[in-house]
Amino acid sequence: MSNVVVQPTGITAADVLAVARGTAKVVLDPATVAAMATSRAIVDRIEAAGRPVYGVSTGFGALANTFVAPERRAELQHALIRSHAAGVGAPMPREVVRAMMLLRVRSLALGRSGVRPLLAEALVDLLNHDVTPWVPEHGSLGASGDLAPLAHCALVLLGEGWVLGPAGERVPAAEALRGAGLTPVALAAKEGLALINGTDGMLGMLLLAIHDAAHLFTMADVTAALAIEAMLGSERPFLPELHAIRPHPGQAVSAANIHRLLQHSAVMDSHRDDLAHAVQDAYSMRCAPQVAGAARDTLAFVEQVAARELVSVVDNPVVLPDGRVESTGNFHGAPLGFAADFLAIAAAEVGAIAERRVDRLLDVTRSRDLPAFLSPDAGVNSGLMIAQYTAAGIVAENRRLAAPASVDSLPTSGMQEDHVSMGWAATRKLRTVLDNLTSLLAVELLAAVRGLQLRAPLTPSPAGRAAVAALRDAAGEPGPDVFLAPVMEAAREVVRDPALRTAIEREVGTLG
Structure with missing residues (x-):
């Protein structure tokens, strides 16, 4: 304490x-x-x-x-x-x-x-x-x-x-x-x-959301790397020199994370020099750092807004040291509402691109020789088919929640308060978007782990091994269908908790 x-x-x-x-x-x-x-x-x-x-x-x-x-x-x-x-x-x-x-x-x-x-x-x-x-x-x-x-x-x-x-x-x-x-x-x-x-309620929720988003955006790099590895993707699009020529700072951080996470993998080594391998991966794989990096840059902007608000006087009227009491408009939540809406849009897209990788992992025509729906016995068993349904439904909800609240002013108080920020609503729904993002990354984590297990006897990256270990008790090995909801809940906890990230960082160094 x-x-x-x-x-x-x-x-x-x-x-x-x-x-x-x-x-x-x-x-x-x-x-x-x-x-x-x-x-x-x-x-x-x-x-x-x-x-x-x-x-x-x-x-x-x-x-x-x-x-x-x-x-x-x-x-x-x-x-x-x-x-x-x-x-x-x-x-x-x-x-x-x-x-x-x-x-x-x-x-x-x-x-x-x-x-x-x-x-x-x-x-x-x-x-x-x-x-x-x-x-x-x-x-x-x-x-x-x-x-x-x-x-x-x-x-x-x-x-x-x-x-x-x-x-x-x-x-x-x-x-x-x-x-x-x-x-x-x-x-x-x-x-x-x-x-x-x-603006204390809005700011409180925004600060909690900033903390959660920072963790989730790093975990999005982790799950993206694991999915790319499971799909026999290329590490070359994440080379630092390719991101230096488009110098968005968040993009560089995400690319560096993904590139590092894909090293020391027998799965990646198995196709690195294969001339028949795809020349270019799909956008959901190749452009992962462009999307996640833009979200990181959005988060950096939101952190600046929150930092300014933490030193702001937002009362009305205010009592000045020279004895004046003056009316202000500093209580208006527009800065926080705009920031929350912007971050909700970014977080929704981080989840949306993760769902596209899940769909690709489950599709036998696009997953590079993984079994349909990641089931060794597809047909009798449905594997992770409906997990992707769940992810798709959450992506759709996040798209609705990404519609900005801060443009929806309604006049009140006999037209005295004739423009309001809706910042409380913006920060509330941001927290829902981030909770939904946790679920989406959990589905991607589960699908990627199952895909890496199915690549045996090839051994995955250190990050892949840590992820498989983190889910082993809940997910087990590939086999007949099981009651999936508890497995997905366990995956949510693995995404939310810092333990997996800590285990990975012990192997590969600190992630951005």
Whole structure:
């Protein structure tokens, strides 16, 4: 267990992963507490002066011109949270909610929200006591940020709403707070708004997706190399000099990975000097680094967007050090929505080209002497025929999910919020695309392993041997048909877990 220390300058992507998926505790740096106290003092002075300031002494959204009397401003903040906690649907995963809460702590800690330090401390207490709010999947339009999801988190601070129980059930927040030894918070002026304005849900999901995509894109190189090896493909299209003349950095990395993975293979040696061998492999084999590499470059762009967002003030209004409170549009999720949509397109294509290699492996007319559907006794047995059906169906779903959410704005709040980002929807579906990509790579891994087994007595590459070993318990040797769903689930776990990549890298060196 380690601590994530929230500084006045923010946190890192690694910090978010450590809290969302790990066991790290959260600590507020003393400088963070001081920055929030300084910002709060400015709000207190404004409130005492009695002048109308959005979010402090006025209503919200289309009610921004409605002045609220001093004695009702605390009531205003509580009403805001209750009314905005209006989501519906299944609960968001625990890791997403924890990432969102930590990022909201980060936002408050930047000292531009005008809240008391106790508000950030209360969110930290929820994280450190593993109290996870029940946040429904539907409700956010991505402007003014993730209002509804963040309101469901904030409602728990008030001792209202629900939290996720041990088995995913709904538990009343008041009960959960008592069990953790925590007490509800009473909000002061500006604090309700500061708890719900911003891109924390979108950013949390994007950071989780970035981490997953980085692993999956490397695993896509692995499964592509194994499939190419099983189909007696050529390693020559992956020579570095052929990628230096088209200098996309991701392409060079993927090509280098695939070329390295194909070395020291008796399967590859068996046809390297065969003049009857195909002059050119199919696009799904030869162009693997061009597609996977473009996805890597897309990921690099998305990482830049997320890094900028991690140091951004996304609240509204913001409290400036010179005493001004200014309205902004920094809560708008367009940067994150565009990035998530772009990455979803890239990930969908990485999966689509993998499915094409699977189809080729299973087709007796194109697989270079492998048996039909990779079954030694095709006819009585169907081999991996229906596994490819499953992959095709997932590719079709990913094509639908790759349609951008960020172009689908709808006006809300009496036309005050007349353009929204749909960034929450974009990042949610990106996570689904990546989960689907895991399944597609699992099918390719299974098909490639079966193909390499069927090339015996020729021995595969070190990567091929590691993959065969990783799937041996679940997949066994080529033979009569078996109940395939558990085998595919096991293959999914092999793709998702870093163990296979680690085993391969011990043999061939670090993959990009």
